[in-house]
Amino acid sequence: xxxxxxxxxxxxxxxxxxxxxxxxxxxxxxxxxxxxxxxxxxxxxxxxxxxxxxxxxxxxxxxxxxxxxxxxxxxxxxxxxxxxxxxxxxxxxxxxxxxxxxxxxxxxxxxxxxxxxxxxxxxxxxxxxxxxxxxxxx
Numbered sequence: 001x002x003x004x005x006x007x008x009x010x011x012x013x014x015x016x017x018x019x020x021x022x023x024x025x026x027x028x029x030x031x032x033x034x035x036x037x038x039x040x041x042x043x044x045x046x047x048x049x050x051x052x053x054x055x056x057x058x059x060x061x062x063x064x065x066x067x068x069x070x071x072x073x074x075x076x077x078x079x080x081x082x083x084x085x086x087x088x089x090x091x092x093x094x095x096x097x098x099x100x101x102x103x104x105x106x107x108x109x110x111x112x113x114x115x116x117x118x119x120x121x122x123x124x125x126x127x128x129x130x131x132x133x134x135x136x137x138x
Contacts, residue, residue: 020032
């Protein structure tokens with residue numbers, strides 16, 4: 001959610017890329033790399049609440065965060081449980097957002113999570129822009 005909100009807000013001036021920490025979990029035999037959001041039944045509420053903002057995430061693929069990609073980014077934002085945060089992310093200059101996982105939440109709870117993320121994304125964007133151009137997600 002956060003990357004798509006940021007990209008809508010930035011209107012091409014900056015770019016956010018989304019990646020997960022448990023997309024590939026070999027211990028549990030999971031590999032969801034490249035699987036589209038629309039093919040993930042548990043993401044239906046997320047799709048719905050993002051659509052309410054005019055943001056279509058249906059075809060967004062899931063990706064595991066690769067350590068080497070961090071060399072190409074200016075800011076890393078982590079919204080995951082500490083126990084699933086890879087060690088290499090803990091060593092980076094990272095912003096941690098304490099946000100509940102929308103997995104298996106009601107539409108109402110997912111909306112609250114979305115709105116919390118929207119506030120954090122707006123704050124981050126305004127900080128990047130030096131608050132010279134205060135804006136918010138519409």
